[in-house]
Ligand code: GLY
Ligand code: MN
């Protein structure tokens with residue numbers, strides 16, 4: 001946890017951005033896996049973490065805009081809890097640790113919210129994504145659980161996004177440290193990537209490295225020799241020479257700040273002919289984003305410039321043809337890159353996605369596209385100093401998509417299907433780093449860059 005002043009300042013900044021009313025920030029509760037007492041590892045809500053710091057189940061926080069007061073809600077433990085969980089700090093002490101002077105038993109939340117509603121005051125809440133909190137909101141506001149998400153406060157969403165998007169120095173430090181765990185995970189994967197090893201063994205080692213730092217992975221690890229499936233969580237294959245292993249994995253620090261990196265490496269430690277060609281195209285895409293990302297440029301335009309590098313590279317390989325600018329404008333390259341260049345990262349790996357991607361990645365100026373591929377770009381708006389975003393281009397040969405586009409004669413002016421067909425057994429490559437937007441441009445997060453050039457990757461795999 002950070003110093004209490006950090007949380008006080010954040011709450012004051014939030015109150016300054018919301019005109020009036022009560023701001024309600026719900027924490028998360030334990031979530032049962034297969035029976036009530038056997039729970040998934042607890043994960044606090046990220047906005048609760050941001051404004052009220054504590055990573056324990058059963059809390060809520062309220063900010064009163066007009067009164068300029070904050071309230072912390074939670075129940076003190078009883079003897080039964082102490083017997084099973086050990087001694088616990090009082091809720092009053094927990095509140096004080098994050099600079100809140102007034103704390104109350106959880107049941108009093110209903111009284112305070114009910115009073116505000118009776119007085120005709122606005123009660124702002126964020127979109128709930130867990131069913132227990134939808135039900136709690138029904139109890140607090142009278143709005144049915146099934147529709148309460150629609151009544152989330154847009155004013156509050158926009159205010160939270162504005163604050164959480166620009167990372168403070170203490171947050172950047174945590175992200176850098178999370179990326180150091182990512183470095184350890186990815187270099188371990190490179191060393192273990194040998195023919196005959198099962199994917200799930202390596203995935204398990206990576207998850208263990210993340211856990212050994214006290215928290216967990218920042219999302220379900222993707223580790224596969226079938227990287228053409230973008231979010232492949234099937235780890236059942238045995239690694240074979242001739243394929244590449246794509247690893248998309250990250251860690252959370254105890255503070256819950258995240259990392260998110262992807263590397264694609266040759267099984268056995270040596271890239272083969274066409275693997276080198278496609279790999280270097282993706283690397284050039286990745287470096288293009290780094291070269292041009294800076295405050296003031298839209299990430300939509302960075303994405304488009306990267307797509308041109310991809311299309312030019314694939315044209316040079318004989319897989320695409322025609323005018324590159326026109327091919328990218330038409331979306332022909334999306335056969336190979338059907339996802340976006342990146343997303344915000346912070347307390348969530350897809351930062352603030354629960355608040356609505358449209359408010360996190362877009363604004364009044366930059367609107368999302370409906371074009372296949374570009375529509376999957378999570379982050380399009382202008383970059384600002386202090387944003388942390390991912391740079392994650394890829395090139396995939398998805399047999400079912402190739403067959404479909406070919407049958408439908410999609411973009412035949414720009415795609416050489418006869419040549420593309422020969423890559424249907426290739427798999428996919430993605431390279432991902434997390435970058436901080438600085439006054440001058442951008443920098444990698446983390447102390448060391450995970451090996452990424454062909455030489456660096458082969459060197460570590462053959463140590
Ligand atoms: N790990 C999912 C992503 O890179 O967005
Ligand atoms: Mn990733």
Ligand code: MN
Pocket residue numbers: 260342343390392432
């Ligand atoms: Mn990512």
